[in-house]
Amino acid sequence: MSTAVQTSKLNRTYSRLGGLAGIIVTAVVFLVPFAFIFVTASKTRAEASLLEFSWPTEWAFVENLVEVVQSRDYILITAFINSTILTVGSVTIMVVVSAMVGYVLQRRKSRWNPLINFLVLAGLIVPPAVVPTIWVMQGLGIYKTLHGLILIEVAFGMAFCILMFRAFVSTIPRELDEAATMDGAGPVRLFFKVIFPLLRSVIVTVIVVQSVTVFNDFQNPLYFLPGDKGATVQVTLYNFQGQFSTSWNLLFMDILLITVPMLIMYIFFNRQIVAGMTSGAVKG
């Protein structure tokens, strides 16, 4: 009896001390960098140049925001529009075409399956060959175009989506397909009217995870869509790094603007992000 009380007391102490220690350590390691971004983005140029981790003596948050948006002929607005088109476009295509593949791949046993499974795995592992890709894109006339970059993101992100969809389709009973076919639904109707709506939860997961990936992508826009006109937010931030080396307040305001969409995503889709990114943890 008394030992039980003791252990529960011990547990409560551990719970509090452990949690407290965790809060302090994570505050220093993880929150300070974000707080630093925020306070530097709120300072005047002179104060920001000191790079001190301190509360701004004079708030210039709005001024900085306006200045960074107006800089270089509103390039940041262009960049946000480009990034939005890129993300929405590529994720939409990715979801539809990968769902079709994942569905047929799971349902239909054919001798092509090993080859397709191999290609999907290769897509996860193999690093894309850069210059030959540019060569192909030039041949197709889509190099340095936004729709070309959209197709690139689709090609590189597809493998992950197919694996997610294939796993999820296996949980949908085949009897459903049969019933729909009995009712006279053709393959297209069956997929888009019956199966696709049932994939909703995994579609949300795929959309969220891939949106984060595409929005944050830096390497592909750098290679396949160079130049200011088509710049995405990541490339713009990278260019600002060189140009704003004397005005840290503006550079950090830009970082803040790029981070906020992700924070909003995380607040709303916490569960889906976690589910998508940790899928495969249990089954290996």
Place this chain on the structure above:
Amino acid sequence: MTDTLHARTQEAPASIDAPDRTRKARKRSTYPMWFYAPAGVIYGALFVIPTFASFYFALTRWTIFDSEFIGLENFTTFFAEPYLFESLLNTLFYATFTSGAKVVLGLLLAVFLSSQIIARGYLRSVVFFPVLVSAVGVGVTFSVLMDPFDGLINKALAVFGVEGPGWLTDPDLALFSVAFVDVWRGVGLATLIYIAGIVAIPQEYFEAAKVDGANAWHRFWHVTLPLMRPATTTVIILSLIGGLRSFDLIWTMTKGGPGFSSDVLASVVYKQYQAGFYGLSTAGNVVLFVLVAAIIIPLFWFLNRKEVDQ
């Protein structure tokens, strides 16, 4: 027409009895092969063809318009030039270090964050959030924080009387510093993967171990750790693939510098591309491809085999 033909050849091995086969062959398949087409066209054109083409172009001197076959010259250059060869070693170090650190830290954090402590949900969110921040954002922030004189890290160290090193300006330290930031950004993902694994362990195992008199350490070592093998496999494979291909963070923090001390294969590929040496750049790509395949495929096979053995 082609559909029916496909249906016959495809379905035949799977079906068991003959009448079923003929019936299926006459009907259009419920799961048509052309569903593969849209994905296949995009993937084939922009991923498969360039990958195969890279094996040829790596053997050429290449200016996008015309290419001249020069055999293995690009590869001899690659392995003869010390700064190019060093990038290979750097890539290996970077990938091994980040993936090892993510496994160890991720597992420890996961055990801690799945124990009974206050503010658990909050702590998990904080650890995970950097995963969602772009590498460029993280890279720019940390290159400021790691500034040798004005940077917050060295200022904080100075308070304790320690003179901080030039994290990104010291050639011996630059790659290590970038790898450290990579771990900072990626450990949250490893932690979540491990937490998902720990949550899946049936509580009975721990209770049974407790009844047998196992203390917390024993329970971790003999119950949690062996059952974490699938999660560990995932973390190692994911972070090795990411680490070997890593570019964004290195490029925004050091551009491979100072000198060539933190160059990795991906940054060499970009530098040679910028300089117009397309053949050499592609050769770098092929080296990276071979390296990734040579590490990931045996590892994948080995880690999965061990699972079956148990």
